[in-house]
Amino acid sequence: MREIEQMKHQFMRTLVGMTVLLLTGLAAADELNLRVGVTDISRQVYDLHMIIFLICVAIGVVVFGVLFWSVFNHRKSRGVEPATFHDSTKLELAWTIVPTIILIVMAIPATQVLIAMYDTGGEDMSIEVRGYQWKWQYKYLDDDYNNTLSFFSVMSTPREEIYNQSLKGENYLLQVDEHLRIPTNRKVRFLITAEDVIHAWWVPDFGIKRDAVPGMLNELWTIVEEPGIYRGQCTELCGKDHGFMPIVVEVMPEAEFDAWYSSKVSLDMARQETIGDALTHEELMAQGESVYGTYCASCHLANGEGVVPVFPAIAGSAIAQGPKGEHLDLVINGVAGSAMQAFGRQLDPAQLASVVHYQRNAFGNDVGDMTQPQDVINISNGQ
Amino acid sequence: MSEVIHADHHDDHDHGPAKGLKRWLFTTNHKDIGTLYLWFSFAMFLVGGVLALVIRAELFQPGLQFVQPEFFNQMTTNHGLIMVFGAIMPAFVGLANWLIPMQVGAPDMALPRMNNLSFWILPFAFGMMISTLFMEGGGPNFGWTFYAPLSTTYAPPSVTYFIFAVHLMGASSIMGSINIIATILNMRAPGMTLMKMPMFVWTWLITAYLLIAVMPVLAGAVTMMLFDIHFNTSFFNAAGGGDPVMFQHIFWFFGHPEVYIMILPAFGIVSHIIPAFARKRLFGYTSMVYAVASIAFLSFIVWAHHMFTVGMPLAGQLFFMYSTMLIAVPTGVKVFNWISTMWRGSMTFETPMLFAIAFVVLFTMGGFSGLMLAITPVDYQYHDTYFVVAHFHYVLVPGALFSIIAAVYFWFPKWTGKMYDETLGKIHFWLSFVGVNVTFFPQHFSGLAGMPRRIPDYPLQFADFNMISSVGAFIFGLSQVFFLYVIIKSIRSGQPAEGRSWEGAKGLEWTLPSPAPYHSFTHPPVVKDEEVLG
Ligand SMILES: [Cu+2]
DSSP states (O other), X not given: OHHHHHHHHHHHHHHHHHHHHHHHHHHXXXXXXXXXXXXXXXXXXXXXHHHHHXXXXXXXXXXXXXXXXXXXXXXXXXXXXXXXXOOOHHHHHHHHHHHHHHHHHHHHHHHHHHHHHTOOOOOSEEEEEEXXXXXXXXXXXXXXXXXXXXXXXXBOOOHHHHTTSSOOXXXXXXXXXXXXXXXXXXXXXXXXXXXXSOEEEXXXXXXXXXXXXXXXXXXXXXXXXXXXEEEEEOOSOOSTXXXXXXXXXXXXXXXXXXXXXXXXXXXXXXXXXXXXOOOOHHHHHHHHHHHIIIIIHHHHOTTSOOBTTTBOOSTTOTTTTSOHHHHHHHHHHOOTTSSOOOGGGTSOHHHHHHHHHHHHTSTTOOOOOOOOHXXXXXXXXXX | OHHHHHHHHHHHHHHOSOOTHHHHHHOOOHHHHHHHXXXXXXHHHHHHHXXXXXXXXXXXXXXXXXXXXXXXXXXXXXXXXXXXXXXXXXXXXXXXXXXXXXXXXXXXXXXXXXXXXXXXXXXXXXXXXHHGGGSTTOSOOSTTTTOTTTTTTTSOTTHHHHHHHHHHHHHHHHHHHHHHHHHHHHOXXXXXXGGGSOHHHHHXXXXXXXXXXXXXXXXXXXXXXXXXXXXXXOSSOGGGTOOHHHHXXXXXXXXXXXXXXXXXXXXXXXXXXXXXXXXXXXXXXXXXXXXXXXXXXXXXXXXXXXXXXXXXXXXXXXXXXXXXXXXXXXXXXXXXXXXXXXTTOOBOOOHHHHHHHXXXXXXXXXXXXXXXXXXXXXXXXXXXXXXXXXXXXHHIIIIIIHHHHHHHXXXXXXXXXXOOOHHHHHHHHHHHHHHHHHHHHHHHHHXXXXXXXXXXXXXXXXXXHHHHHHHHHHHHHHHHHHHHHHHHHHHHHOOBOOSSOSTTOOSGGGGSOSSOOSXXXXXXXXXXXXXXXX
8 A cells, every 4th residue: 555655656746747847848948839929919829829738738737647547546456446437417517617617718818819910900001912833922012002112032042952962051941032121110011812822921920820812812910129030931832842932021120121112112113214125145144044043943943854744844845946926925924724924924024035035045945046125025015 | 132132141141251352352241341441441551651751751851852842742642641531531431340230239231232332442542543643743732631723723634533533532431421320220239229329339320420411522622623624614713703712611611520530430449448448337428429429510610720821700710719619628528538437447458458548648639739729819820830730640640540559459359359469569559659759749849830831841940850750750650560560460370369358348249259250140139238338
């Protein structure tokens, strides 16, 4: 008997010890837990997460405690005779009602946080977020929802790092060529949608995530107080490069943001002026290679071999070696009902001309003609 | 016609099973068909497991080492589809075939020829689905949830085969369910009233109704996909006025009951094993039946908790949050009843009991993470991360799968007339237990830290957890090969088993000799309360 008592004590001590260890461990090590984040909402979400988690742990300690107590004590090898009870309406009622009450206790703060999250409206600025196979487009909108500035944000982690040919950097898979920038302390509304398949836009530190669904506009908002760079990833399976379309948001002090924004807009305008200018073969090839690497290589591959038959090869392609007009037309307007997007809505005439020129004169394709921005402008104007 | 069947029946009654391959091809015997289902599901389990190991090998380290992203997506998709439709569901149908006639005191299933057909469809369905992996453009790569338009407009050409395979699986499940319902409702021995039925029979009766309710919904979803792909409709194509979100509503209206289809029979199994090894009657039988029925009902009104991030009005989010939280109540009742059954019992810990206790503990942990996922505002942070992966693997692997393994060990002597090797069984248990936790426990952490699911490569901060997970997966995978060894060894050289193979085992099946005769009860048995109520 003494022995059993001792074992019981030992057992309870270990159980309590392990629980305490687990909890302190969890609290101490950030990377084991949800992030607290940097917005009011994300902090509320974190607190809610901890409440629910601790309630679950408490229930678990009691329930598993009883179970293991029984496993240790009610064994045949201890000579225990089985009891014969098999029913108790009181108990059944108790363990229906008590959990229901606990659930109500959980539901109240959950409802409050959810309502806080749905407090849309009253925004200081709106940004349209559009998911594409496998990049994000950000459009800054004015009060009438006109697009004032837009750009793509594409992962910039080099292939060599992914294929283990060079050392992986600190922000491996979480870096993009152009950050989405927003100001501190302003309520920013995001209108989220997609061009092709469903994606999901998530910034863990803001505590917000929403699916980007083609044909649908979803709404999210945030107010960030701390300047900084916050990173997330696409969280809805969207095809081959689903793992390679990160989200990077740079939160800037308001004045800095305003300066960046106006310089960006004027740079854009300056580029519009010279967009139709003719380029040399070398210029076209250089710009074409970079555009190809950013916008086309995810499907057609850097070597132009494609992933046949899903993504056709450009090397040796009849279209890339055929009449220039048809090639341009396909790239500008895309192929409806396929993954080939209408790049006329994503790239400017100089980029379009150079990528088409590049495709016609790289990977062993050797058409030798020139494709100029003016060709693109002509096609866009229906000539 | 009925006379002919009658004559046939008498024939094989006298001669026992046919010899050779024909026995298996043309069999209408519930035990043979049960055996076929079980071996088939085990084969699919190994195939699905190999795909999982490809995934875990690639995720062992950051960077792409073994496979390309497009192939990785085919691995995750087919792993899910094969495990759900090829391993877990057929294994439960196999157990139903073996056990239900014996447990209700019937000679066989009610519709034996349909029984044969519903099994033999499956190898063709899965043969077709797996063959797509070798086709140009590859197999399904859009996740086992195959959300449109990734699975329609943007799908590889082989998607049509996938659609056809899903139709076949659905037909097989519906036929199996009709058979189970017909058997339970019509072939019970006199005196076996509904409220005296064994829990496994109850859970399967309810599961079969769930299947009949939702498999046609799945068939509808894939048919719409077929039309979108080949006949220019736009059910799910936004450009044509369709709605990709509608796909998800339809899919999860099938998919949520589907997850209960994979766990209710497990509840039944555990409700047999725990009383047997606690040598004590199941606590709260009536409340167990009602709990299963409530879970089944609730499973129809919670589907959109898989879609909290899709963009729903606040009222919708609240409704689905509350209804989902409610499921915790009947599930809790079941866990409390199992523990009360153990309480002050006289327990021994043979392999089936070990798996059953692990089921109760680990399934409950999956329940806790499920409750956390039900809380909409925090679900935004967990959704589509490894936290979800950890959650559903906890309810499906140490949940559904452990219950199936427990059932195999528990009824093995009844099926084969041999005892399995207890030491080997225990080794199998401990390997599986360690493997499953090493694999899936760290995934809670990588999920909370923000690792999305279904990615072939990941940022560096997730590296440690993924490495541990991969090691665990290989331990778990190898321990299931060991399971195969234990089973084959025991079939060949196990000690002869008694009719009542376990001291505390109750139920009509244990009144039969071991191995059970080819036709279980040719004369209705006398149903005694102390036998069927334990
Ligand atoms: Cu995406």
